[in-house]
Amino acid sequence: MTGRTVRRLPGVVTRRRFLQIGGTLSMGAVLAACIGGGSSKSSPDSSGGAGGRRADATITRTFSSVEAVAVVVYTTALDSGLLTNPAVTDLAKLFRSHHQEHTALFVGTTRDLGGAPVTDPNPIVMQQVQPVLESLRDETTAVNLALDVETILADTYQMTMGSFADKSFNVAAMSVGGAEARHAAALAQAIGVPPVPQAFETTERAVPAGNGV
Amino acid sequence: MTGSNTSGDAGINAFAQSVELALAQAYAELASSGKVATPEAVDATNAFAAHHQEHAAALGALAGSRATSTPNRRLATMFAARVRDAPDERAALRAALTFENEASSTYLFALGSLEATAALQLSASILPVESQHAVVLAALVNEAPRQTFPAFETQDQALRPDEFPAPS
Numbered sequence: 001m002t003g004r005t006v007r008r009l010p011g012v013v014t015r016r017r018f019l020q021i022g023g024t025l026s027m028g029a030v031l032a033a034c035i036g037g038g039s040s041k042s043s044p045d046s047s048g049g050a051g052g053r054r055a056d057a058t059i060t061r062t063f064s065s066v067e068a069v070a071v072v073v074y075t076t077a078l079d080s081g082l083l084t085n086p087a088v089t090d091l092a093k094l095f096r097s098h099h100q101e102h103t104a105l106f107v108g109t110t111r112d113l114g115g116a117p118v119t120d121p122n123p124i125v126m127q128q129v130q131p132v133l134e135s136l137r138d139e140t141t142a143v144n145l146a147l148d149v150e151t152i153l154a155d156t157y158q159m160t161m162g163s164f165a166d167k168s169f170n171v172a173a174m175s176v177g178g179a180e181a182r183h184a185a186a187l188a189q190a191i192g193v194p195p196v197p198q199a200f201e202t203t204e205r206a207v208p209a210g211n212g213v
Numbered sequence: 214m215t216g217s218n219t220s221g222d223a224g225i226n227a228f229a230q231s232v233e234l235a236l237a238q239a240y241a242e243l244a245s246s247g248k249v250a251t252p253e254a255v256d257a258t259n260a261f262a263a264h265h266q267e268h269a270a271a272l273g274a275l276a277g278s279r280a281t282s283t284p285n286r287r288l289a290t291m292f293a294a295r296v297r298d299a300p301d302e303r304a305a306l307r308a309a310l311t312f313e314n315e316a317s318s319t320y321l322f323a324l325g326s327l328e329a330t331a332a333l334q335l336s337a338s339i340l341p342v343e344s345q346h347a348v349v350l351a352a353l354v355n356e357a358p359r360q361t362f363p364a365f366e367t368q369d370q371a372l373r374p375d376e377f378p379a380p381s
Contacts, residue, residue, distance in 0.1 A: 090358065091358060091362075094358055094359070094362060095362070097364075098362070098364040101364050102364070154341055157337075158334075158337045158338060158341065161324070161330070161333040161334045161336075161337040162329075162330030162333045162334060167328070168325065170324045170325070170327075170333060170337075171321055171324050171325045171368070174320075174321060174324055174337050174340055174366065175321055175365040175366040175367065176365060176366075177337065177340070177341060177366075178317060178321065178340050178341050178344045178366035179344075179362070179363060179364060179365055179366055180341075181340075181341030181342075181344050181345055182344045182345065182347070182348050182361065182362050182363075183362065184345070185344075185345035185348040185349065186348055186352075186358075186361075186362070189348070189349070189352060195345055195348060195349050196260065196261075196264070196342060196345040196346060196349060198342075199263070199264040199267040199268065199342060200267070200268075200271070200338040200339065200342065201337075201338045201339075201340075201341040201342055202338070
């Protein structure tokens with residue numbers, strides 16, 4: 001590969017990329033990603049073996065399914081014409097692009113872990129979201145729904161801490177969870193809700209791993 | 214390891230505690246400097262200072278015998294210089310924005326080393342709050358959304374214990 005220009009294809013994300021998200025990780029983790037992901041070579045790695053990879057794939061499948069909900073919510077809000085404030089519209093477009101990126105990341109990671117990728121919105125979360133989506137009447141109700149979904153996402157990432165068989169996934173998961181928390185704060189500000197309501201983020205709204213997938 | 218407090222974790226928690234104490238001290242200096250005066254900014258910075266005190270207390274509880282009551286000395290000096298050098302409210306809030314982004318980055322860095330579930334969960338409950346502080350401060354200084362909202366948090370701005378050792 002040395003000397004060749006490698007073009008990253010849009011939407012093609014690997015487990016190695018997941019491990020690199022959030023910055024430099026231990027060489028052991030990167031090495032494990034290189035050897036463990038997609039290679040038939042049997043090698044000790046940090047992923048907890050086949051059982052560990054299966055469990056981690058359940059988590060990443062849940063992540064992509066909840067990210068897909070966020071994409072649906074932002075797309076519906078943007079297409080509805082209810083977002084009238086240009087700053088809110090710009091944020092909605094930016095945040096949707098983040099969720100599309102997150103979805104692609106977890107779909108790729110799930111595949112590399114040997115799991116079946118989930119691209120559909122999580123049905124359990126959609127059950128809660130759909131009635132609200134269908135009754136959106138103005139910008140405030142749309143932003144409020146987006147805030148709800150961002151909170152669910154942030155809580156979901158946070159709740160997985162200590163659950164991954166491959167501990168290096170902790171950094172990658174919270175690199176996304178922190179981004180969702182930023183989204184939530186901005187949306188809260190847009191509708192006059194306290195953007196940092198407490199000193200510690202909770203996991204009250206989290207979707208447990210495996211729910212709906 | 215799950216649920217226990219490893220010796221490595223205790224050191225990381227003590228380091229993070231010293232960072233939080235330095236942040237609380239920086240906000241106190243910001244308040245006493247008189248540079249932050251608009252009510253919205255005063256309310257936000259007072260609330261964030263209180264959050265950092267709460268974070269320090271929680272981290273101290275997990276740090277056990279390694280817990281400290283002293284702010285991280287090098288960081289406190291660096292933060293104080295930034296506050297002192299800020300010519301006006303906007304610059305002072307920009308300094309605070311940098312602190313918060315560094316804090317968030319530091320927790321992400323810590324998550325790569327922590328082992329016990331309790332320590333992981335505590336850091337993961339603080340990281341998003343530091344990120345949200347950054348969002349509020351960014352709005353106060355009208356920072357461009359693309360700078361305020363990365364698709365992924367990174368460790369790029371992490372404060373590292375080798376550079377800013379915790380008080381012993």
